[in-house]
Amino acid sequence: MLINKNDKILIIGAGGQIGVELTENLNRLYGSENVIVADLKPSSALSANTFEQLDVMDAQKLFEIVKKHTISHIYHLAALLSATGEQNPMFAWKLNMEGLFHVLDLAKEKHISRVYWPSSIAVFGPTTPRVNTPQYTVMEPSTVYGISKQAGERWCEYYFHKYGVDVRGLRYPGLIGWKSAPGGGTTDYAVHIFHEALKTNTYECFLGAETALPMMHMEDAIRATLELMHAPIEKIKIRGSYNVSGLSFTPNELAAEIAKHLPGFSISYKPDFRQAIADSWPQSINDEEARAHWGWQEYYNLPKLVENMLTNLKSKNLAL
Numbered sequence: 001m002l003i004n005k006n007d008k009i010l011i012i013g014a015g016g017q018i019g020v021e022l023t024e025n026l027n028r029l030y031g032s033e034n035v036i037v038a039d040l041k042p043s044s045a046l047s048a049n050t051f052e053q054l055d056v057m058d059a060q061k062l063f064e065i066v067k068k069h070t071i072s073h074i075y076h077l078a079a080l081l082s083a084t085g086e087q088n089p090m091f092a093w094k095l096n097m098e099g100l101f102h103v104l105d106l107a108k109e110k111h112i113s114r115v116y117w118p119s120s121i122a123v124f125g126p127t128t129p130r131v132n133t134p135q136y137t138v139m140e141p142s143t144v145y146g147i148s149k150q151a152g153e154r155w156c157e158y159y160f161h162k163y164g165v166d167v168r169g170l171r172y173p174g175l176i177g178w179k180s181a182p183g184g185g186t187t188d189y190a191v192h193i194f195h196e197a198l199k200t201n202t203y204e205c206f207l208g209a210e211t212a213l214p215m216m217h218m219e220d221a222i223r224a225t226l227e228l229m230h231a232p233i234e235k236i237k238i239r240g241s242y243n244v245s246g247l248s249f250t251p252n253e254l255a256a257e258i259a260k261h262l263p264g265f266s267i268s269y270k271p272d273f274r275q276a277i278a279d280s281w282p283q284s285i286n287d288e289e290a291r292a293h294w295g296w297q298e299y300y301n302l303p304k305l306v307e308n309m310l311t312n313l314k315s316k317n318l319a320l
Contacts, residue, residue, distance in 0.1 A: 003030070005030065005034075006072075007072045008036070008071050008072050009026055009030060009034060009035045009036065009071070009073050009074075009075065010036045010037075010038060010065065010069065010071040011023055011026070011037050011074075011075045012039075012062075012074060012075065012076045012077060012078045012103070013038075013039060013056070013077035014037035014038060014049075015037075015041070015042075015043035016039075016078075017175060017181065017218075018077050018175065018218070018222070018225075019075075020043070020179055021177060021219075021222050022075060023037055023046060025222050026226075027049065029226070035049050036049065036050050036052060036065070036069045037050070037051050037052070038051070038052040038054040039051075039053070039054065039078075040055060041053070045179075045180065050069070052065045056078045056095070056099035056102060056103075057098050062103070062106070063111070066106055066111055066112060067111070071111075072114065073113065073229070074103050074106070074114075075116040076100065076103045076115060077118060078095070078099050079095065079118075079148075080096060081145055082185050082274075083188075083274050084185075085143060085145040085148075086144065086277075092144045092145060093144050093147070096152065097148055097151065100117060100152050100156075103115055103117070104155065104156070104159045104165060107159070107165040107166070108159060108163040108165055114166045114167075116167075116168055116169065116228075116229050117152065117167060117168075118172055118225075119149045119150075119152065119153050119172070119241035120146065121171055121172070121213075121285065122143055122145050122146035122149055122281065123141055123149045123150040123171060123241075124137070124141065124146070125138075125139065125140035125141045125146065125280050126140070126280040130281075130283045131284055132284050132286045133282035133284065133285050135238070135242070135243045135289045141280075142276075142280045143280075149171075149241075153240035154240065156169060156240055156241070166236075168228050168229055168239070169228075169240065169241035169242070170224055170290075171241045171242065172216065172221060173187070173215050173244070173245065174187025174190055174213055175216055175221050176190050176217055176305060177191070177217070177219070177221075178194070178218075178308075178313050186277045186278050186281075187213055187215065189205050190254060193251075193255070193267070194258070194309045194310060194313055195313065197258050197262055198317065201264055202265070202267070203266075203267050204267075204268050205268070205269050205271075206270065206271060206275070207275055208251070208269055208275060209250060209252040209267075210250050210252060211250055211278050212249065212250045212283040213278060213282075214245060214246070214247075214248050214283070214285045215246055215247055215305075216244070216298065217300035217304075217305050217308065220246050220299055221244075221246075224296055227295070228242065228290075228294060231294040231295075235293050236293065237289070237293050238289060238293070243290060244296060245284070245298065246298045246300060247298070247300065247301055248283055248284040248285075249302055251267065253302065255267040257303060257306045260306075
């Protein structure tokens with residue numbers, strides 16, 4: 001990876017599921033003094049860094065933070081996710097789009113030099129080919145989150161071609177990590193299940209047993225993010241967002257793997273409104289462009305992921 005120690009980083013939405021682990025990794029690369037974290041409220045998980053309170057819809061405050069800390073790169077993670085967004089769709093659209101425009105405009109005006117903005121498999125919809133979903137395909141998202149992410153991809157592409165903004169992004173699948181709480185997404189059962197398995201040895205799943213979805217261990221997701229952001233500019237050939245894949249599984253397959261570690265573990269199923277969202281998404285992802293352009297390669301398969309989650313959550317619970 002190409003690291004410039006003079007870069008100053010701002011992470012917006014740093015207290016979220018991705019932000020906490022991204023902050024830790026950027027601290028190791030740049031030093032915590034060069035990584036500024038911003039969110040609506042402080043988090044004890046971010047105590048090593050300078051914190052700025054920020055509502056990303058406040059463009060003036062964002063500009064002031066960028067100038068105050070001479071920020072060069074922004075990782076813009078603030079968003080309302082799929083399930084949460086459906087509870088308040090107009091606010092989700094406003095937050096997800098206005099925040100992105102505020103960041104892109106800073107880059108357009110040359111106040112910052114590089115932007116990371118995550119997209120999601122939510123950009124796909126019920127008319128998308130669901131198995132081995134390609135980078136370029138039909139995209140008719142069925143949630144306000146997916147609609148905002150698809151629109152955001154096109155705007156990122158536009159700002160690159162029109163204004164030369166160096167913006168980069170990944171279409172994250174479901175993300176599974178043990179360091180922070182899930183953030184209200186449809187794939188979050190795959191995080192909740194580990195907590196409940198260790199507490200009660202049972203889990204009631206809000207998706208059906210055979211609902212296959214693309215997933216990724218958080219460590220792989222963070223590594224993909226950093227590899228993309230530090231790749232030479234000539235290797236970045238997609239300015240909307242890249243497909244990235246880790247693994248795909250069903251709740252039934254995940255439960256069976258957990259039961260190998262926790263004898264007697266049982267799962268039951270009570271699908272709710274999130275089932276319709278999951279049914280509109282891909283079952284597996286084709287990410288050949290990410291592999292060819294900047295060398296993406298996942299590390300975690302299902303057995304490695306389950307072992308890692310259970311081991312770390314047990315240690316974390318013992319430490320509390």
